[in-house]
Amino acid sequence: MSRLRSGANRTALLCAAVALLGAGAALASATDGVRERLPAGWPRLGADRVWLDGRDLGRWRDQGWWTPLVIAALSVGVLLFLGWAVAQLRSGRVRELPLGQPDVTLSGAALAAAMAERARAIEGVADARVRLRGNSRRLRARITVVLLPDSSPETVLQMLARHTVAEARAATAPRTLTADVRLRVQSHKSRRLR
Incomplete structure (x- = not known):
């Protein structure tokens, strides 16, 4: 918002x-x-x-x-x-982004799905979700990353910034893309003993 x-x-x-x-x-x-x-x-x-x-x-x-x-x-x-x-x-969700050529657009949902898939590929990430908001000039990505219990949050955040967010910025240039990252740790499932 x-x-x-x-x-x-x-x-x-x-x-x-x-x-x-x-x-x-x-x-x-x-x-x-x-x-x-x-x-x-x-x-x-x-x-x-x-x-x-x-x-x-x-x-x-x-x-x-x-x-x-x-x-x-x-x-x-x-x-x-x-x-x-x-x-x-109007929730501010990005539906389509016009690219440099007249009839070429990028779907906001496809960009969010690609970013989530790239984030899930990072070692130590159990799950990732991406929501894109904004307008045709300024985009904001809210990335929620669920970490595995033994992963390093610093390493995951660096990989996320270097690869996932950098690639999304390159794809949406010349627009500005800011990313809000929320990290959570996957909870251990407790076993029931009978």
């Missing part, structure tokens, strides 16, 4: 949390049980407060500009939410 997308997600969640927390605190301060426990200097809403009575509602209805404004604001809000939801659904 890109930094911009991650930052936008965190900002949206923070704004939603602040709005919900503020609304919840305001509504809670209108109840008697909460009002009695609040410190003396804190603002409180009256227990008999009416948010919009009939007279205020009639006055707003007489104004001709507020209905289109509210509908436009809600429409913009819905469109922004739908755009954000579509951006989240």
